[in-house]
Amino acid sequence: MKFDKKTFLADVERVLNSDYACDMKSAGRRELYNAVSKAVMEEAYADWSREKKSNRRRCGYFSAEFLMGRAIYSNLLNLGILEEVGDALKSVGEDLNQFEEVEDAALGNGGLGRLAACYLESAASKDIALDGYGIRYRYGLFRQTFENGFQHEEGDDWLKWGDPWSVRVDRDAVLVRFADQTVRAVPYDMPIFGYKNGVVNTLRLWQSEPVQAFDFASFNEMRGEVKANENFNATKITDVLYPNDNTMVGKILRLRQQYFMVSASLQDIVKKFKAAGKDLKALPEKWCFQLNDTHPVIAIPELLRILQTEGLSFEEAFDVCHKCFNFTNHTIMAEALEKWDALALSDLLPDVYEQIVACQQRLSSEGVDPNYFYIVRDNVVHMANLAIYVSAHVNGVAEIHTNILKTQTFKNWYERYPEKFVNITNGITPRRWMLLNNPKMARLIDSKIGTVWHTRLPELKKIKPFIGEMLPEFVRIKQENKQKLAAYIAEHEGVELSPDFIFDVQVKRLHEYKRQMLNALSVLWYYFGIKDGDITDFPPTAFIFGAKAAPGYYMAKAVIKFINEIARLVNSDAEVADKMKVVFVQNYNVSYAEKIVCAADISEQISLAGMEASGTSNMKFMLGGTVTLGTLDGANVEICEEAGSENNYIFGATVEEVAAIKQFYCPREIIEQNPRLKRALMTLVDGTFQDDSGMLQKLFESMTSGYEPDRYLVLYDFADYVRVKTQLLYDFGSDEFNKKCLVNMASVGKFSADRSVTDYAKLIWNL
Ligand SMILES: *Cc1c(COP(=O)(O)O)cnc(C)c1O
Numbered sequence: 170m171k172f173d174k175k176t177f178l179a180d181v182e183r184v185l186n187s188d189y190a191c192d193m194k195s196a197g198r199r200e201l202y203n204a205v206s207k208a209v210m211e212e213a214y215a216d217w218s219r220e221k222k223s224n225r226r227r228c229g230y231f232s233a234e235f236l237m238g239r240a241i242y243s244n245l246l247n248l249g250i251l252e253e254v255g256d257a258l259k260s261v262g263e264d265l266n267q268f269e270e271v272e273d274a275a276l277g278n279g280g281l282g283r284l285a286a287c288y289l290e291s292a293a294s295k296d297i298a299l300d301g302y303g304i305r306y307r308y309g310l311f312r313q314t315f316e317n318g319f320q321h322e323e324g325d326d327w328l329k330w331g332d333p334w335s336v337r338v339d340r341d342a343v344l345v346r347f348a349d350q351t352v353r354a355v356p357y358d359m360p361i362f363g364y365k366n367g368v369v370n371t372l373r374l375w376q377s378e379p380v381q382a383f384d385f386a387s388f389n390e391m392r393g394e395v396k397a398n399e400n401f402n403a404t405k406i407t408d409v410l411y412p413n414d415n416t417m418v419g420k421i422l423r424l425r426q427q428y429f430m431v432s433a434s435l436q437d438i439v440k441k442f443k444a445a446g447k448d449l450k451a452l453p454e455k456w457c458f459q460l461n462d463t464h465p466v467i468a469i470p471e472l473l474r475i476l477q478t479e480g481l482s483f484e485e486a487f488d489v490c491h492k493c494f495n496f497t498n499h500t501i502m503a504e505a506l507e508k509w510d511a512l513a514l515s516d517l518l519p520d521v522y523e524q525i526v527a528c529q530q531r532l533s534s535e536g537v538d539p540n541y542f543y544i545v546r547d548n549v550v551h552m553a554n555l556a557i558y559v560s561a562h563v564n565g566v567a568e569i570h571t572n573i574l575k576t577q578t579f580k581n582w583y584e585r586y587p588e589k590f591v592n593i594t595n596g597i598t599p600r601r602w603m604l605l606n607n608p609k610m611a612r613l614i615d616s617k618i619g620t621v622w623h624t625r626l627p628e629l630k631k632i633k634p635f636i637g638e639m640l641p642e643f644v645r646i647k648q649e650n651k652q653k654l655a656a657y658i659a660e661h662e663g664v665e666l667s668p669d670f671i672f673d674v675q676v677k678r679l680h681e682y683k684r685q686m687l688n689a690l691s692v693l694w695y696y697f698g699i700k701d702g703d704i705t706d707f708p709p710t711a712f713i714f715g716a717k718a719a720p721g722y723y724m725a726k727a728v729i730k731f732i733n734e735i736a737r738l739v740n741s742d743a744e745v746a747d748k749m750k751v752v753f754v755q756n757y758n759v760s761y762a763e764k765i766v767c768a769a770d771i772s773e774q775i776s777l778a779g780m781e782a783s784g785t786s787n788m789k790f791m792l793g794g795t796v797t798l799g800t801l802d803g804a805n806v807e808i809c810e811e812a813g814s815e816n817n818y819i820f821g822a823t824v825e826e827v828a829a830i831k832q833f834y835c836p837r838e839i840i841e842q843n844p845r846l847k848r849a850l851m852t853l854v855d856g857t858f859q860d861d862s863g864m865l866q867k868l869f870e871s872m873t874s875g876y877e878p879d880r881y882l883v884l885y886d887f888a889d890y891v892r893v894k895t896q897l898l899y900d901f902g903s904d905e906f907n908k909k910c911l912v913n914m915a916s917v918g919k920f921s922a923d924r925s926v927t928d929y930a931k932l933i934w935n936l
Contacts (some may be wrong), residue, residue, distance in 0.1 A: 170212060170248040170367075174257045180208035193261055199330055202268050205254065206241060206333035210360070213248065217360050217369040220298075226454065227298040228934045229438065230289065231431060231468055232461035234282030234410070235303050235372060236310075237274040238759030240334045240359075243601050247290070247362040272327045273758045275309035276374070278414040279678040279717075280595075280785050281499050283759065284566075284922075285461055287598045287785070288929075291922035293363035293370045294600070294624060297930045302434040304426055305335075305357050305374035306410045313717050313756045318733030319862070322412075322720050335359045335374070343436040344380065345429050347517055352403040353378045354433035364600050364624060375433045377406035413719045414678045415505045421513060424467075428518060431468035439475055449479050453492035457934050460496045460560070463507035463552040469494055469559050470524035483527055487559070495933050496556035496563050497593075499782050501570070501578045502682070507552040511545055525550055532558055541581040557582045557589070562933045566595045567783035567804045569824065591932050594807060595783040596922035599626050602789045606763035609646045610794070613639060627918030636911045643794060644907055647768070654768035658713075664740060664752040666711045671901050673798075674790075675773035676715035676757055676765055679725040682780040685716060686872070687883045688773055689732045691891050692739070692751055693849035699745055703845075708898045711750045715757030715765065724871055727864040729753065734858040734865075762786070767793045771897060774799030775890065777881045779824040781805075788920040794910040798897055800886070804920065812916035816909040820893040821886040836872065836879040839887070846887055 178193075184204040185196050196204065242265075245251040255265040277283065285301060292299035311322035335357040342355045359372040380403070406425050411418060442452060460466055469490055476486035500506070515522035529544040539546075544555045557563050557579060565571030571592035575583040583590050604611050604623060614622065617635045622628040632639065651668040659665050666672075675688050692712050698704035714732055718725035736751035754761060772790030774781075774797050781803035791797065791808055799805040800821040809817055822830055840847045852858060853869035860866075872879050879885070900906045918924070930936040 170250055172250045172253040174253070174260070177208060177212075177254070177257050178261065180211060181205055184208055193263075198267055198270065201263060202241070202271060203331050203333045205258070205268075206244075209244065209248065209250075209254075210333065210336075213360060213362065213369060216367050217371075220369050221371065223298070225298050226936060227300060227456060228929075228936060229434060229456065229458045230285060230299055230301045230461060231434065231458055231465035232282070232285040232301065232303050233427060233430065233464035234277030234461075235274075235285045235289070235301055235374070236277030236279070236282030236759060237286045237359075237372075238283075238601070238763075239268075239271055239273050241268050241271065243290070243605055244334065244360075244362055246600060246605050247294070247364045249365045269760070271330045272325070273309075273760050274327055275325055275758055276303070276306050276327075276410060278310055278410070278412065280783075281414075281462060284595055284785060287596065287601075287922040288926050289361045289370065289372055290364075290598045290600060291596070291926045292930075293361045293368045294366060294598070295923055295926055295930075296363065296366060296368050297926055297934075297936055298370065299926065299934075299936075300370055301361070301372035301374075302430065303372070303374050304407050304410075304430045305376040306407055307376075307404075308409045310410055310717065310758075311412055311720065315729070315733055315753070315755055318730045318737070320718055320720075320726050320729050324409075332357070341437055343433050343440070345377075345432045345436075347425065347428070348519055349517070350402065351380055352406060352429070353380050354429060356433070356437070373434070373437075375407070375430055377403050377429055379403040412717075413721070415500055415502060415680060415682075416719065416722070417505055417507050418721075419509065419513075421517060424509060424514065424517060427464055427467050428471065428521070431465050432471050435468060435472050435475055439472075439479070443479075449476055449481060450485060450489060452476075452489050457493050457495065457936075459929065459933070460494060460556055462497060462499045463556060466496070466507070466552040466556045467518075467521065469555060470521045470528070473524040473527070474520050483531075487528075487531065490559050491561055494556070494560045496553075496560040498553065498563065498565055498570075498574060498578075501573055501782070502780070509550045509552065511548040511550050514550055522550075525555065528555060528558060537585070538581075542585070553579075554582070557586070561589065562591055563589050564591045564593045564933065565782065566593065567807060568592055568594065569779075569801075569806050570782040570803060573779060573824070593925055593928045593932070594804060594919070595785050595788070596920050596925035597785050597788045597792065598922045599623065599792060601763070602766065603792050607646075607650065607767040607793060609649065610643070610767065613642050613646060624923065626921035626923065629918055630915050632911070632915045636908055636915065639911060640904060640907050643911055647770075647794065647910075650768040651770075654764050657764055658752060658754060662752055662754055664736070664750065666713075666750055666752065667709070670709045670711040670750065671770045671898060672711050672713060672768055673771040673773065673898075674713045674715075674765060674769040674795075675775070676713070676754075676762060677784075677786055679716035679718040679722070679728055681724055681728075681871075681881050683776050684881055684883055684886075685714065685728050685732065686868075686881075687775050687886060687890055688712070688714070689728065689735060690846065690849045690883070690887060691894060692735055692749070693852060694845050694891060696735075696739055696742075696745060696749065697845055697848055699748055700742075707748045708901055709748055710898060711752065713765070713769075714751075714753040715761060716753075717757060723864070724868060727868040730860065730862070730864050731853065731858075731868060734860070735852075738857070762789070766790050766795070769793065769795045770901060771795065772797045772799070774802070774805050775821070775886075776800060776802045777827065777886075778802045778822055779827055780881070788917065791913045791920065792917045794914040796897070796906075796909050796913060798894055807919065808913075811919050812913045816912045818893045818897045820889040822882060827882065830882065830885060834879070834882070834885065836884045839884045840873070843888065846884070850884075
């Protein structure tokens, strides 16, 4: 975007005058933020409008989550005016950094929602016509604080600072009908700016509102009376994001959200397609849809329904759906694969349920074995099976994950439809995760190989010949990033970290399978070793955690309490003050992640092999020049292929081993063989920690007793974990170690979301 300081400041001044009745001098932060954003939006309008009017074939990315983070800096960066706007503001005595107070748009839980955000940015940067469709939650993922070590949740008022990066589009509002309720869906469009290429795609988020104020007369003609409470309840549908990550909660409100979002999106798309005078059988010539996990899969029967009301036969509609829909699976965990009670679904959406039954009948008529191939069985609707049956393509998100889908989770489906299954390994956008959050590192790389890598990440391999000469600067920049993070943590968490310590980081959602417990137990294991004098010369290390637990996930909350207690014990012990510190940062989100990933020395990716579909924080750390301490799980496997196992720290049981281990697994034996591990584990119940809640006791029991003690093999992998982790800690700081960091950075090319979306465009969307 062309930038003229005078024009820009005049634009800002004008918005301040007209929208806030103030000027540059009297404007508060909030007013200034809105005015700066709106001035930029105005400038970008022409490009956006051109893309919106363009007639090219598009893909709709349907997702219940978009974890966008903070918009302003990444938008300015992509428009190529980040520094210019900063300078312009400086010239009038204002600091661009003041907008760090703006809340993140946290309309997602974790990896899945962040992936959607990275894909939108990458698609725009690669000029791929991809638009996001989702829900404009009034409250995003809860804000987390700790009180006495326990997680507390507060509502996330992300609109507190206004929403200048969205435009409400009333003229595109549609009605969404449930058996007991009809609501109005109003879209808010957010521009998605490609990186310095003039492309602007759209994220369209739907908000539910009462019908009343809108077209009441025609609504009455069609449907009769507005039902009691209908309007009162309408806004509830998009009130709040479900805070569950990788678990299915069978709540009707959730189903309402899912249907609301896909029905509104498909009505909108079909309406515009028809207005262009096209035959709906040709819809696939203009549109395809990517279903991000099972949450939007109800789009399939909804499009079947819509097409038949438009006069297509079921078979014709099925053919269109088959050509349009594609499905991404994100997890093999049974508790996350969505299933709906058939009666509840048919009560809420009778016409949609009818289409699901028709799909089941079509499947049955093919003479398949009903034990292996079913959509509705025993009054349960299996959304993943519906998606696989109808979609043209089904993809997993890393090689190992796709292989597990093919050989285990969806084995029968794969054998029947091998051509449907593809792998698209996840990726991250190097703009937000390097250019924006680590600009000095980016400049260092630019000085060696130019800037092509900004949009072609594999080019980073060209730094390999320069690794030797880059080392001192690399170390200095990383050190500076650590200093900044330490200052931020001191201010926000009240814990002082020395940037001279090793920063050992595990940040991701709190989940048993991700095994924060393994890390936590190792911290205690080192602590006791130091206290007893068994461990000498321990390399000073800061153990940094960040994670939100789903509010209803008891065991995850217990792990948070445990780690916070460990932090209190360790940080208050003067004897180890020069050896270790522990901090669990509050409210881990995208903006926190940006500060953390560029300051990490160790990337902990320690899930039980087979459980983490891909992971993406592993890629963010790799891009920042951080070695992985991890299992052979998800994309870690491919990280090792790209950067070499010798440049990372791999431990633990492999996928192939896990099943066999579980057959005869006895955690008690392991505990008895490792007295210091036993001591660490016993702190849960021996009074070391204050806990009236009984949580730590329950956590202990989950590790040691019950039907499946230590389900995720924490204790099994413990010895190998500390062996490799200790090796890493002692390797740290040498030239050889620093080279490993840079080799990782140089080898990260494959994990650009630019590559991922290009793969989707080629292998699936045919864009
Ligand atoms: C990248 C990211 C994630 C995903 O992390 P994983 O370790 O891959 O699970 C989750 N939350 C936030 C805020 C992120 O930025």
